Each structure stands twice: as C-alpha cells, then as structure tokens.
Amino acid sequence: MALERKFDLIAIVGPTASGKTQLAAHLSARLNGEVISADSRQVYRGMTIGTGKDLDDYVVEGEVIPYHLIDIVDAGYKFNVFEYQQRFVDIYGDVKKRNRLPILCGGSGLYIDAVLRGYKLLPVPENPKLRRELETKSDEELARILMSYKKIHNTTDLDTRKRTIRAIEIEEYYRQQPLDPKPFPEIKSLVFGVKYQRAAEMKRIRERLAQRLDMGMIDEVKALLNSGLSADDLIYYGLEYKYITEYLLGKYSYDEMFEKLYIAIRQFAKRQMTWFRGMERKGFKINWIPGELPLEEKIGLVFTKLNE
Numbered sequence: 075m076a077l078e079r080k081f082d083l084i085a086i087v088g089p090t091a092s093g094k095t096q097l098a099a100h101l102s103a104r105l106n107g108e109v110i111s112a113d114s115r116q117v118y119r120g121m122t123i124g125t126g127k128d129l130d131d132y133v134v135e136g137e138v139i140p141y142h143l144i145d146i147v148d149a150g151y152k153f154n155v156f157e158y159q160q161r162f163v164d165i166y167g168d169v170k171k172r173n174r175l176p177i178l179c180g181g182s183g184l185y186i187d188a189v190l191r192g193y194k195l196l197p198v199p200e201n202p203k204l205r206r207e208l209e210t211k212s213d214e215e216l217a218r219i220l221m222s223y224k225k226i227h228n229t230t231d232l233d234t235r236k237r238t239i240r241a242i243e244i245e246e247y248y249r250q251q252p253l254d255p256k257p258f259p260e261i262k263s264l265v266f267g268v269k270y271q272r273a274a275e276m277k278r279i280r281e282r283l284a285q286r287l288d289m290g291m292i293d294e295v296k297a298l299l300n301s302g303l304s305a306d307d308l309i310y311y312g313l314e315y316k317y318i319t320e321y322l323l324g325k326y327s328y329d330e331m332f333e334k335l336y337i338a339i340r341q342f343a344k345r346q347m348t349w350f351r352g353m354e355r356k357g358f359k360i361n362w363i364p365g366e367l368p369l370e371e372k373i374g375l376v377f378t379k380l381n382e
Contacts, residue, residue: 080380081264082170085178087112087186087350088268089343091278092365095131097268097372098179099139104373105175108140110165112180112189115311117158118149120298123291124314126282142169150303152240152310155188156197162189163259178263183349190265190358192258198247208239216242223249236310265358266376267350270365278365279339283332292318313338 084107086098098109109132111117115125122129132139142165147153166189169176180186187193208216216238223245270278295318298308305323308315314335321331354360361379363372 080262081175082262083166083176083178083264084376084380085112085186085190085263085265086268087179087183087265087360088181088365089275089346090126090181090339091275091282091343092181092268092270093369094179094181094268095128096369097266097363097376098177099132099134099141100369100373101376102139102175102177103134103137105177106173107175107177108142108169110162110169110176110178111141111143112158112178112182112185113144114153114155114158114182114185116144116180117146117153118151118311119145119147120149120301121294121311121315123286123289123294124318126286140174149298149301150307154198154244155184155193158185159188159193159258166259166261181346183346183353187349187353190261190263192260198244201243201246204243204246205239208242213238220245234309234312234316236306237312264379265360266379267360267362268365268372269347269362274366275343276340279343280336283336283339286314287332292322295319295322313342 084101084105086094086101088094095109101107102109113125115121116127118125127144129144132141143158143161146161166176178186178189208219211219213235216235220238220242223242269275291314295308295315298315299305299319299322305319308319317326317331317335317338320326321328326334350360361375363375367375
C-alpha cells in the first residue's frame with residue numbers, strides 16, 4: 075500500500091477522554107493496520123476499567139482490530155519506559171514484517187516521545203543507599219531535588235512520594251552512566267492529535283468518570299487489593315487507583331472521592347497537553363483534529379493529510 079511506503083507509522087495522541095482509541099481502531103480497519111498502545115497503565119492485567127482500556131472500541135464492524143502492549147504484565151509490577159521501548163521495537167518490527175501499518179495510540183507522552191524520537195535508555199536498578207537518604211527528605215525537598223536535574227521525563231513523577239523517589243533514582247543513574255549506544259530504528263511518523271474544547275473536555279471527563287464508576291471501577295480496585303496488592307502498590311499508579319483506594323481506606327466519602335478524582339483527572343489532562351505542546355516545540359508536527367467532529371470527518375481529515 076502506498077500509504078505504508080510513505081510513512082512507517084501513524085500516531086494518534088491526545089489527552090484522556092478524547093476518543094483516541096476509537097479513531098485509531100477505525101483507521102486500522104481501513105489501512106490494514108494494528109494498534110500499538112502507548113499508555114503507561116494499560117500494560118497491567120486486572121487494571122481495565124480504571125485505565126480506560128475501552129476494549130470494545132477495538133471491534134469495528136464485527137471484526138476485532140489487533141492491538142498490542144495491553145495486559146502484558148501483572149498489576150504491582152513497576153513497568154518502565156525502558157521496558158516499553160524494548161517491547162515496542164519487537165512489536166513494531168513484527169507488524170511491519172507482516173506488511174501491516176503500525177498505528178501508535180495513547181496519551182502517555184513519555185512513551186510516545188521515547189519511541190518516536192528513539193530515546194537511548196538504560197534499565198535502572200534500585201539504589202538502596204540513595205533511597206534511604208531520600209526517605210529522610212520532606213515531599214517539598216524531594217520535589218526540589220527532582221527539579222534540579224536538567225531533564226525530567228515525566229511531571230507525574232511528583233504525584234506520589236514513591237514515584238518521586240524512583241524518578242530521582244532514575245535521573246541519578248542516568249547522570250552517572252553512559253547511554254546505551256544500541257541503535258533505535260528511525261521511524262517516519264505522521265502524528266495526529268485529538269483535542270476537545272476545554273468545556274467539552276471537562277464535561278466528557280466527568281461523564282466518563284461517572285460511567286466507569288457505574289461499570290464497577292470500585293469493585294475492580296477491591297479485587298486488586300484482595301489479590302494481594304497493598305494499598306501503597308495501588309496508590310503508586312495514581313488517579314483512579316489512588317483515590318479509590320483512599321476512599322476504601324476511609325479517607326474520603328464517596329462524593330469527596332468523586333470530586334477529588336475528577337479534579338485530578340482534569341489536571342492530568344492538562345499535563346498531557348503540556349507534554350504534547352513540548353513535543354511541538356521540539357519540532358514534532360502534530361496535526362490536531364477537533365474532538366467535536368463526527369468520526370467520519372475525523373477519518374476524512376486523516377486521509378486528506380495522508381494523500382497530500
């Protein structure tokens with residue numbers, strides 16, 4: 075297919091609740107494609123409703139669109155961008171080898187950036203000595219230490235104390251170690267972003283949160299806790315898992331949990347957009363599509379760009 079020769083990969087990015095998955099799946103159906111997820115939490119088994127996997131969106135006209143890098147590790151495991159990058163390379167190569175078009179889809183800016191720009195990363199071991207030193211610091215001191223590094227990969231690392239300590243551990247390791255010289259495949263990508271106007275986005279986030287709670291998101295968190303995961307393990311994943319776990323521990327009433335989580339998701343969506351704007355400042359062209367458009371019009375805009 076000519077489109078496959080012109081581009082190695084199409085990426086569909088955007089903040090939470092923007093309808094990325096639906097668009098990516100329908101494009102895959104029309105372009106002989108397969109979806110490669112770029113979501114840092116959808117890799118976990120048993121974390122389905124809270125991470126918004128929306129697996130029904132992968133069914134187009136009765137056919138299941140192949141998708142990858144979803145449900146690949148157990149909840150509780152600390153998956154990282156290095157592992158994501160390595161797994162992506164294998165999946166990407168396999169999809170291309172079968173003459174299908176890889177369609178990257180997600181909202182985890184770090185993961186998207188890591189594969190489109192080919193970060194050279196190293197697996198980072200734990201540093202017990204550094205961790206003991208950091209445990210004596212206040213949250214504010216930890217934030218200042220993390221911000222002192224020239225390159226901070228992910229502002230969500232400030233969401234919890236455990237994440238901040240791990241982020242400092244990673245940055246300190248990179249400071250002391252040479253980067254892996256192993257080459258990363260050059261990818262000619264065409265990137266589209268889906269974004270609603272702010273008022274519509276907030277309304278969608280609120281409605282989606284209510285829908286996911288009705289679908290059993292609290293029961294999902296209970297099941298994870300009953301499986302042996304600790305409250306700290308779930309709080310580490312932030313957002314839904316943090317606030318629902320704290321609600322189950324009695325820290326909040328249901329209404330308090332809902333409002334705090336709604337605000338946290340809105341803030342998260344804003345950070346996602348900040349990351350994508352940063353990618354644009356670094357030279358990435360993101361072709362933005364209004365989320366308010368009907369699906370067929372979105373697809374039409376993608377095809378117009380593909381055929382230029």
